[in-house]
Amino acid sequence: MTIAVQPPSPVPAVADAAAAVDAEGLTTQLVVLVSTRAVLTLPDDALVLSPATLTISPATGKILSVVPAVLPRSAFPAGATTRYVDYSPHLLLPGLVDAHVHLNEPGRTAWEGFATGTRAAAAGGVTTVVDMPLNAIPPTTTLAGFQAKLAASRGQCWVDVAFYGGVIPGNADQLLPLVEAGVRGFKGFLVHSGVDEFPAVAAADIARALHTLRDTPTTLMFHAEMLPPIADSVGDVVQTSAPPAAPVGPLAAYATFLASRPPVFETCALEQIVWLAAEAAAATDLLHLHIVHLSATEGIPILRAARDHNRLNITAETCFHYLGLAADAIADGDTRHKCCPPIRSQTNQDGLWAELARPDSVITTVVSDHSPCTPDLKLLPGHLATTAAAAPGPPYMHPSDSGVDVTMPGEEEEEEAKKDGSKPQTGAPDPAAEQVMSLAAASTAAAAAAAASAAAVDPADEAISVDITTADDNKAVAATCGDFFAAWGGIASVGLGLPILYTEAQRRQQQQQQKQTCGHSGETKDVLSILDIVRLCCQATAQQVGLAHRKGGLRAGLDADVCVFDDSADWTLSAGEMRWKNRCSPWEGHRFQGRVQATWLRGQAVFALGGGGAAHDGFVCGRPVGTAIVEKRTARSGVPARVKAAAAETTTTTTTTTTMTRAAVVEDVTA
Incomplete structure (x- = not known):
């Protein structure tokens, strides 16, 4: 196999590599990595498995040439100016x-x-x-x-x-x-x-x-x-x-x-x-x-x-x-x-x-x-805790990491109201929020009952899956049971x-x-x-x-x-x-x-x-x-x-449809 952009003969490849370094006005230094197996990239971006000799300029950090064969150490300049490493039979990737x-x-x-x-x-x-x-x-x-x-x-x-x-x-x-x-x-x-x-x-x-x-x-x-x-x-x-x-x-x-x-x-x-x-x-x-x-x-x-x-x-x-x-x-x-x-x-x-x-x-x-x-x-x-020492904790993170904040609708406003002494704003009930609250309450109750029946766990502890209010308390509870909902993801x-x-x-x-x-x-x-x-x-x-x-x-x-x-x-x-x-x-x-x-x-x-x-x-x-x-x-x-x-390969221009109702993008993005 010959890689088209590389010299077909090993001797020109070595000469070109050395000349390339000399052309840069540098002392001739060369790193040569060889192996009987390497994954090489062809000019068309195709990949091939082949023996290989890579010549490298340490000065530029670039590959000078790739020869699809294992060239011996004797093919390169002698002395300390060349570092030659044969990694056979390992793969060069x-x-x-x-x-x-x-x-x-x-x-x-x-x-x-x-x-x-x-x-x-x-x-x-x-x-x-x-x-x-x-x-x-x-x-x-x-x-x-x-x-x-x-x-x-x-x-x-x-x-x-x-x-x-x-x-x-x-x-x-x-x-x-x-x-x-x-x-x-x-x-x-x-x-x-x-x-x-x-x-x-x-x-x-x-x-x-x-x-x-x-x-x-x-x-x-x-x-x-x-x-x-x-x-x-x-x-x-x-x-x-x-x-x-x-x-x-x-x-x-x-x-x-x-x-x-x-x-x-x-x-x-x-x-x-x-x-x-x-x-x-x-x-x-x-x-x-x-x-x-x-x-x-x-x-x-x-x-x-x-x-x-x-x-x-x-x-x-x-x-x-x-x-x-x-x-x-x-x-x-x-x-x-x-x-x-x-x-x-x-x-x-x-x-x-x-x-x-x-x-x-x-x-x-x-x-x-x-x-x-x-x-x-x-x-x-x-029984699963690692032996690694825990570093000081970071600022408090939402337990839902990379997912959805499990704070219920309105809860953040209530917390802010407590801080400044004001009352949270109220208005007409949000049907979506009410539906969520109802679903969450029913699910949490069912989960608590199942857990209490199976392991005599206090049902109140199960509420941490939905009602996150005190981070330290919740972490203390979760630490005893490997809580997937409170742990960082x-x-x-x-x-x-x-x-x-x-x-x-x-x-x-x-x-x-x-x-x-x-x-x-x-x-x-x-x-x-x-x-x-x-x-x-x-x-x-x-x-x-x-x-x-x-x-x-x-x-x-x-x-x-x-x-x-x-x-x-x-x-x-x-x-x-x-x-x-x-x-x-x-x-x-x-x-x-x-x-x-x-x-x-x-x-x-x-x-x-x-x-x-x-x-x-x-x-x-x-x-x-x-x-x-x-x-x-x-x-x-x-x-x-x-x-x-x-x-x-596909010439069809039909547009996919979805089952979702799309909300209008109300902002003028050209503004």
């Missing part, structure tokens, strides 16, 4: 680009920070993370907030870090300045985010963001959960008119939590986003719409119709925990598994894998959604994605082979190869955030970001091997196939498993060498070519 990470700095550094989060990323072969705009204080919703985050990151990053901005009510005038400053995209919530400084957007806010960004090369992303309609009017009103589906059953039972956030929460939000984008005709070749952490397979047909029939430039991501964990195996009280949207059934997981395997999949990327917290906020029961996993995905892919492949051995015929529908994993976690994530001209592939001219992966390694994750700040994760104790052996960032060795001595924990470069990526995004790196091709 592009450094992963994790496009969904919460680093929480500044403001909530007890949860995570640039130093610890990026160390964990580097140890897992991730060479670029994209930091989410919320959970830091201030959030990245203004230019000043972005500058504060950049200042906090300086000198702390072990990998390269890019940034998203946030869309919240009232910050439309900040979006274009943030684009100019270098954010890679924007994220908004259709439900309460869990932190008060990052409020949810309503239909008018979404429409204004679409209008503002429609001619801008960026990505507009949404946490797609919203409450299903409880009346003829939805849209803006529904965002604050009701709590989540009231729990019926023990609050420590995962089944109770799962039932409270059904797939319709996701499908309603998707329908709303698609409808608004279609009305605005805003999802163009420049503005890319993206759905973060898709959990429910019921959302896939909506996205496919939006792309193929409505001609929207829209994609979705899913997460490692949705692909490697299933509700069927989650123990009651183990709130390490809580996230929103929730981890769903094994059948749902199978559907996600089947979609990923489709050549025209609407799920184009897989990310971690690393969202850690201090262990105390997980409210784990004693978020899963720590940055740096674990590659072994998670590879392990599950191998398991599914083995199952398929066993079926065929037993005489069961049938097409393999959900098996991913290492090429697929690289596409989903490196190439497409780089494209999603406009960094494909630098990141996500092993090709001449790109950053020399390399992950060395031993796909034969068998290991079990212990708490001591977690490198993020708080060692609390549902992946503890899981057995994996495949482990990252080394990570190179722009031609510099950052991590080597077992290297650097015990004091350095594998980090061989001595100091953080990552940088903040603040270059302005351009139109040269859009959505993956396979997504455009899939949309082009």
